[in-house]
Amino acid sequence: MLPIQFGRPGRYAWLLGVAYLVATVANAAPPDDPYRSPMWHYNLARYLGEGADIRHSDQVVLKVPHFAEDATQVPLTVDLSGFEHEVAEVVTWIDLNPVPHLFTLRPEAAAEVRTVAFNFRIQQASTVRAAVRDEQGxxxxxxxxxxxxxxxxxxxxxxxxxxxxxxxxGQIHGALFSPLGGQAGTRVKLQVMHPMDSGMVGNVPRFNIEELELRNAASQARLASMTLSESASENPLFVFDLEHEGKEVGIALWMRDNGGNVFESRLGG
Structure with missing residues (x-):
């Protein structure tokens, strides 16, 4: 059998194929972590997926205190007011917590989310992450x-x-406000009474709110849905800034914990 001979066009095509493969692999590799966390690559794959298109962004402004004075109540704010893309999903986690995941938020019904704030528990000094998926994935x-x-x-x-x-x-205290800076939209601020037991204390099983939905009070269309994990604080406080004029019709709040308890309330309207 004669050996295969590559002509010049075939050789160029082969080289282009190799270059494309190398570029594809390079683009799939996540960027280095400036904080050098040992859990960086593991948590990216776990929460965003293997081979996800990932980049650091100063348009995702994550605000946390430099030092947690109370490790059971650490405030976190994800400010997306400068994000230039459509927000499809927000995932937050604490790298070194026993359960790193904090919450996943998905805007719905064309209700853009500018800001979300929430309190969490921290087990040790750690880097905190907020990942935002845009309309192109x-x-x-x-x-x-x-x-x-x-x-x-x-x-x-x-x-x-x-x-x-x-x-x-399950008692819920909250109200609707106008966002800061005179922007159009609605600020939702609420607190729910719930122990949010993490399951990491002896003889105390996990007992936490797992699902939350914000709905248009008139149509019941979902504006945003949220899933929560064990890193959430007791009696959690939520703040959402929505590009949605909800003060006239009101916003319905729905929550469910892992015990099957459902909590509902209506704000505004």
């Missing part, structure tokens, strides 16, 4: 580091010391 990651004495995930909730905690569970 690309992930934009903002990061910040929090110093902490730690122990927030394994600390018992205050509800454990209150024999009447069941009487207040």
């Amino acid at each position: 690309r992930w934009h990651v903002g990061s910040a580091h929090v110093e902490a004495a730690g122990g927030g995930c394994t600390a018992p909730s205050a509800a454990a010391s209150n024999p009447d905690w069941a009487a207040s569970i």
Whole structure:
């Protein structure tokens, strides 16, 4: 059998194919982590998927305190007011927490999310991440580091010391406001009474709110849906800035915990 001979066009095609393969592999590789977290690549693959298109972005502004004075109540704000793309999904996690995932948020019904704020627990000093998926499937990651004495995930909730905690569970306090800076839209601010037990305290099983939905109170169309994990704080406080004029018709709030309990409320309207 005669050996295969590559003519010049065949050789060029082969070289172009190799170059394309190398470029594809290079583009699929995530960027290096400026914080040098040992969990960087693992958590990217776990929460964003293998081979995801990922880049660091200063358009995803992640605000956390430099030091967590209370490891059970650490405030976090994801500011997307300068994000130049459509927000398809927001995923946040704490690299070194026993359960890193904090929340996943998906805007719906053309209700853009400018800001989301939420409190979390932190087990030790860690880098915190917010990844935003745009309309083309690309992930934009903002990061910040929090110093902490730690122990927030394994600390018992205050509800454990209150024999009447069941009487207040599911109580929701909140209201609708105009966003800061005179922007159009609606700011939703609410707090729900719930122990949000992480399951990491002896003889206390996991008991936390897992799902949240914001709905148009008139049509019941979902404006945003959110899934929560064990890193959320007790009696969680939520803030959402939406490009949605919800103050006239009101916004309905729906939540469900892993015990099957459903909590509902209506804000505004």
